[in-house]
Amino acid sequence: MNVFYILRDERGQLVPFIAVSLMLVITFSAFGIGLTAVYRDRTRIKDALDAAASAALAAGARKETRATYLYEKKVCVERNDDGDCIDWDWVKRSRDYRSYIVLNEDKAKRAARAYFDKNMRMDGLEYEIKEWVIDFRYEPRRLQVHVQRPHTEGRITTYLDDFPRYVEVTINARVETKVPMGTVVKQETVNTRLGVKHIKEID
Amino acid sequence: MINLYRGCPEISRLFKLISHDEKGSAVVEVAIMMPLLLMLIFGSIMFIQAYRTQVVLDTAAREAAREYAVTHDSSEAREKAEIELMIGGINPDETNIITRVNDFERQVIIEMNYRFQVPFAGKYNPVLRGTASFHREPEPEYW
Numbered sequence: 001m002n003v004f005y006i007l008r009d010e011r012g013q014l015v016p017f018i019a020v021s022l023m024l025v026i027t028f029s030a031f032g033i034g035l036t037a038v039y040r041d042r043t044r045i046k047d048a049l050d051a052a053a054s055a056a057l058a059a060g061a062r063k064e065t066r067a068t069y070l071y072e073k074k075v076c077v078e079r080n081d082d083g084d085c086i087d088w089d090w091v092k093r094s095r096d097y098r099s100y101i102v103l104n105e106d107k108a109k110r111a112a113r114a115y116f117d118k119n120m121r122m123d124g125l126e127y128e129i130k131e132w133v134i135d136f137r138y139e140p141r142r143l144q145v146h147v148q149r150p151h152t153e154g155r156i157t158t159y160l161d162d163f164p165r166y167v168e169v170t171i172n173a174r175v176e177t178k179v180p181m182g183t184v185v186k187q188e189t190v191n192t193r194l195g196v197k198h199i200k201e202i203d
Numbered sequence: 204m205i206n207l208y209r210g211c212p213e214i215s216r217l218f219k220l221i222s223h224d225e226k227g228s229a230v231v232e233v234a235i236m237m238p239l240l241l242m243l244i245f246g247s248i249m250f251i252q253a254y255r256t257q258v259v260l261d262t263a264a265r266e267a268a269r270e271y272a273v274t275h276d277s278s279e280a281r282e283k284a285e286i287e288l289m290i291g292g293i294n295p296d297e298t299n300i301i302t303r304v305n306d307f308e309r310q311v312i313i314e315m316n317y318r319f320q321v322p323f324a325g326k327y328n329p330v331l332r333g334t335a336s337f338h339r340e341p342e343p344e345y346w
Contacts, residue, residue, distance in 0.1 A: 014232040018240075025240065029247040036254045043258060047265045047335065055338035058272070059307070063346060115338060118308075122334035123261070202346050 030184035037180040041125060042192050045175050048119035053198040055115035056134070056169045060108025061101055061200045066163070067094030071148040090151035098143060100163035101202050109134055112171060130191065131174035138164035166201035238323045246321045253317055253331065259291030260298070260313045260333025267300070268311040268335035275339065277302040280311055288313070307339045 073093045076085035112134055120127055142160040150156055172195040182188045263284045271280035280302050285295040293315070303310035313333040320326045 014229050014236070018232065018236040022236070022239065022243070025243050029243055032247060033250050033254075036251050040254055040258055040261075044261060047261065050265070051268075051335065051337050054269070054272070054340075058338040058340045111338060115336060118336050119334070122310075122312075122336060200346075 027184065030181045034179050034181050034184070034187070038177075038190050041177045041190075042194070044120070044123045044125060045127075045173075045177070045192050046194055046196070048116045048123070049171055049173060049194055049196045050198075051119050052112040052116035053169050053171050053196045056108035056112035056171075057103075057167070057198055057200040059111035060104045061167055062104075063099055063202055064102050065097050065099045067097050068143055068161075068163075069096040069146050069148075070094045071146075072150075072152045090149075092149060092152050098163050099165075099202055100141070101138075101165060101167050101200060103136060103138075103167045103169075105136055108136070108169065112169070116173075126178050128176045129173060130176055131172070131193075133172045135170045135172075137168040137170070138162070139166045141165055166199055168197060168199045170195065170197045242321060242323045246324060249319045249321055249327075253319065253329070256291075256293065256315070256317055257331050257333070259288065259293055260315060260331055261335070262291065262333070263287035263293075264311045264313045264333035265335040267302075267313075268309055268337045271302060271309040271311060272337035273340045273343075275309075275342075277304075280309075284311060284313060308336055309339055310334070310336045 071093050072090045074088050075091050076087070077089045078085070078087035080086050113132070141163050143163045144158060145161045146158045147153070148156055172193075174191055174193045176189050176191050179187050179190050266287045267280040267284035270283040271277060274280070281300050284300050288295045288298060297315060299314040301310075301312040301314070303312070311334070315331045316328055317331045318326070318328050
């Protein structure tokens with residue numbers, strides 16, 4: 001058997017071709033499956049972040065109402081037999097109530113983290129949080145508050161105070177998850193950076 | 204082995220002819236490799252299809268849990284889950300929708316027995332599960 005015989009021999013010519021094709025198919029299949037899994041994990045992280053931001057507002061935000069005009073009124077506290085007032089007193093009164101939103105930031109932060117972890121655990125994801133930044137922003141609605149209570153509180157004043165109608169929570173996170181079949185494409189983990197923003201607004 | 208047929212020149216000649224004939228060798232090689240290729244290609248397709256189903260289950264669970272957290276009504280959450288499943292091309296009757304309440308938490312779990320077959324690799328029946336948990340929202344009247 002010489003070199004010319006080997007070159008002329010056509011037996012087994014498809015084997016190298018199929019071997020190369022198989023390697024390509026395996027690599028692309030692994031890549032496709034890995035990419036699909038990474039995308040699915042990204043969707044799950046996004047959903048978990050969504051639940052976290054929603055929980056932060058649901059657990060931490062509450063509505064309150066306050067008057068913007070505080071005054072006092074003279075009322076009768078004692079009358080004689082004829083019904084005439086013989087003793088007066090000043091009582092506190094208020095009007096022009098405005099609703100606003102208050103957020104317990106500590107509670108909101110705890111709820112956000114708890115719901116993120118819960119959703120990720122329920123999805124069965126192995127993950128590690130590399131970055132977790134949660135910010136709150138309020139509407140800068142400042143209203144004038146008038147206090148006219150010289151007799152009951154000893155003061156007559158006017159000042160600007162905050163009455164925010166909405167609060168916004170923003171979570172920016174970087175989460176590391178494992179890549180299924182990552183060894184084939186030499187990418188064991190993937191870092192997903194996502195941000196969500198939720199707003200709670202009152203009428 | 205050829206020696207066995209030395210006494211019979213006809214058989215010996217036939218054997219030589221077969222062993223040196225290269226016609227059809229490609230067919231044999233393709234026939235050997237094709238099942239492996241088919242298994243890989245169809246396996247990938249089935250695997251990605253299973254992932255797609257998983258994403259639909261996740262989406263349906265999330266939408267349903269959100270609905271449950273807002274409306275506090277499990278039947279509305281189920282209805283929402285069924286709509287989302289149908290949009291994703293999944294028959295809701297083939298799934299098991301579970302709603303759970305835990306203090307302020309509203310959970311929805313959707314399970315499905317996903318059956319698929321890969322040529323030359325057998326049948327598979329994994330349980331796919333979409334889950335979501337949301338904090339209960341105050342009544343709309345509260346705000």
